[in-house]
Amino acid sequence: xxxxxxxxxxxxxxxxxxxxxxxxxxxxxxxxxxxxxxxxxxxxxxxxxxxxxxxxxxxxxxxxxxxxxxxxxxxxxxxxxxxxxxxxxxxxxxxxxxxxxxxxxxxxxxxxxxxxxxxxxxxxxxxxxxxxxxxxxxxxxxxxxxxxxxxxxxxxxxxxxxxxxxxxxxxxxxxxxxxxxxxxxxxxxxxx
Amino acid sequence: xxxxxxxxxxxxxxxxxxxxxxxxxxxxxxxxxxxxxxxxxxxxxxxxxxxxxxxxxxxxxxxxxxxxxxxxxxxxxxxxxxxxxxxxxxxxxxxxxxxxxxxxxxxxxxxxxxxxxxxxxxxxxxxxxxxxxxxxxxxxxxxxxxxxxxxxxxxxxxxxxxxxxxxxxxxxxxxxxxxxxxxxxxxxxxxxxxxxxxxxxxxxxxxxxxxxxxxxxxxxxxxxxxxxxxxxxxxxxxxxx
Numbered sequence: 177x178x179x180x181x182x183x184x185x186x187x188x189x190x191x192x193x194x195x196x197x198x199x200x201x202x203x204x205x206x207x208x209x210x211x212x213x214x215x216x217x218x219x220x221x222x223x224x225x226x227x228x229x230x231x232x233x234x235x236x237x238x239x240x241x242x243x244x245x246x247x248x249x250x251x252x253x254x255x256x257x258x259x260x261x262x263x264x265x266x267x268x269x270x271x272x273x274x275x276x277x278x279x280x281x282x283x284x285x286x287x288x289x290x291x292x293x294x295x296x297x298x299x300x301x302x303x304x305x306x307x308x309x310x311x312x313x314x315x316x317x318x319x320x321x322x323x324x325x326x327x328x329x330x331x332x333x334x335x336x337x338x339x340x341x342x343x344x345x346x347x348x349x350x351x352x353x354x355x356x357x358x359x360x361x362x363x364x365x366x367x368x
Numbered sequence: 369x370x371x372x373x374x375x376x377x378x379x380x381x382x383x384x385x386x387x388x389x390x391x392x393x394x395x396x397x398x399x400x401x402x403x404x405x406x407x408x409x410x411x412x413x414x415x416x417x418x419x420x421x422x423x424x425x426x427x428x429x430x431x432x433x434x435x436x437x438x439x440x441x442x443x444x445x446x447x448x449x450x451x452x453x454x455x456x457x458x459x460x461x462x463x464x465x466x467x468x469x470x471x472x473x474x475x476x477x478x479x480x481x482x483x484x485x486x487x488x489x490x491x492x493x494x495x496x497x498x499x500x501x502x503x504x505x506x507x508x509x510x511x512x513x514x515x516x517x518x519x520x521x522x523x524x525x526x527x528x529x530x531x532x533x534x535x536x537x538x539x540x541x542x543x544x545x546x547x548x549x550x551x552x553x554x555x556x557x558x559x560x561x562x563x564x565x566x567x568x569x570x571x572x573x574x575x576x577x578x579x580x581x582x583x584x585x586x587x588x589x590x591x592x593x594x595x596x597x598x599x600x601x602x603x604x605x606x607x608x609x
Contacts, residue, residue: 196402196412198446205581208470209601210588252400252412285598315585353469366400367467 192246193254194361200253203316208349211314212285212335219303219320220338223274230268235303235320238263243302243323248361250328260323262304265296265339276341280348281322284335289348290357291324291331293341300326303336328359328366370459371434374427376522380488381452382418382425382438385461390433393420395495396472396576396604399437399465403447413447415439416492416578416604417466418523423499426526435466438522440488471576471604475505479574482567483511484587486579490522492604493578501535509536512565514557514583517545539565556583559590569595578604 190199219230230238243260279296281289295301304323305312312318317334324331330350351357356365372384385399398416419425419436430436441452455461473481473496481500483493490513500509515521521540531538541561546552553561567573575591577584584605592598 196410198411205585205605207603207605209603210592210598211585212598213592251414315581349470354467367464 190256192256194248195364197248197252197254197361200249200255203255204249204251204253205315206249206251206330207315207334208287209285212283214284214319214335217319219268219336220340221268221272222338223269223272223341224276224343225273228268228272232319235263236305238267241302243304243325245325247325247329247332250330250355250359250361250366254361259308260302260304261306261309262302262320262323264299265301265303266299268303268339269297274341276343278343278345279339279341280346281331281333281336282338282340283333284337287333287335287349289322289331289333290342290346290351291327292345292358295324295327295331295358296339300324326360328356328361330355331359370455370457370461372428372457373455376438377520379452380438380440380522382436383451383455384430384434384436385463386431386434387463388433390421390435390466393417393435393466394469394472394474395420395423395499396492397466397468397495398492399435399463400467401437401447401451402462402464403450404462411446412464414467415451416495418491418494419498420466420495423495423497423502425498425523426529438488438491438494471578471602473499473574473576475499475503475507477505477574478507480508480567480571481510482573482575483509484566484575484577484579485511485513486583486587487515487520488522489577489579489583489604489606491578493576494523496576497530497536501530510567511536511538512541512557512562513538514541514543514579516543518542518547541565557587557590559593562587562590563594566591569597573600575601576604577601579606581605 217232221228246256248254301324305320322333322336356368358365371386398414402412404410415437417435418438421432424430439451441448485493584603
């Protein structure tokens, strides 16, 4: 570590912020291309033993949960005390059996991200469609995005189209381009 | 370690870094810069490289272990004021990277390339232009550069000189004020102007769009509306909404 006499910290380290993160009041947008144009929204949840396909109305008819939490982007910003609404992955996977330990999330537009199933189930992940009481805007992944707030936010795939379990941990889009397979912000799992 | 610096505008500076163990670097990649204060507080920010080995700025060649990044000082910034106003040649700097494998250009890409910059978003696109100019590739390059006013232009002399040599063309649009004597529409790009300033869909070009979020969102949406395949449009954004 190198000390910088010329750099005086203006902000105190906040215990709510993981290492290397700074507090962001706005909501930066990161995307690899244009927002996808979604003609008819449908969500696919699939394991090796079966699959579910949900229309928008099916999705909204499921039990809804409100999530108040912090989010952390690998590009170093964190946003504290955000409020979201959506459906738990436990609810979405209910009734589907699997022996797989991993899953790939796929998005409209072609984005993918891989996650251990253990990070998706057990009340840790949702598919959300509201941010701060408003419908989720397209630039933030609306109509609905995956939401896995305990991992860096690239895991929370925007414009999610489906989640498929898989037996091995195949890298998704960023993971194949040098980003960490897991992405825990408290361990600074930014790059592989 | 910082080995050189030069001002690009009154608020932006290019910094040359010598990086121990610098591996392969592709134009378009960024580095994370980490500053540590005396009290241990750390701050990390990402900055795009504006020049990589094999694509040096015109003013001086780059060694194999040197890169440049261009930093715009943000009024409420935490890291950028130090990089623009504090860092001096000889100072150490802690960096991670280069990072990123998506928003990059490789000189093996045969297709035409359309670069579209909003303000300081020109930095990684300049790295691509420089690599294209220095390399063996023959892909046609165009840069569309949207900027607030003439004084905000980065790399002004170098862009002018490279344009004169004919290796690529630059179209500038000014959102607040044009240079004296230039009669052009002032204001943000709309789809019609965009269509007149970039490769048409039939050219099969790759698009690299970098700038503030609102700019990139508007431009990429307009490109799709003009019939460009979304898969050919790569974006890099900064700032919130």
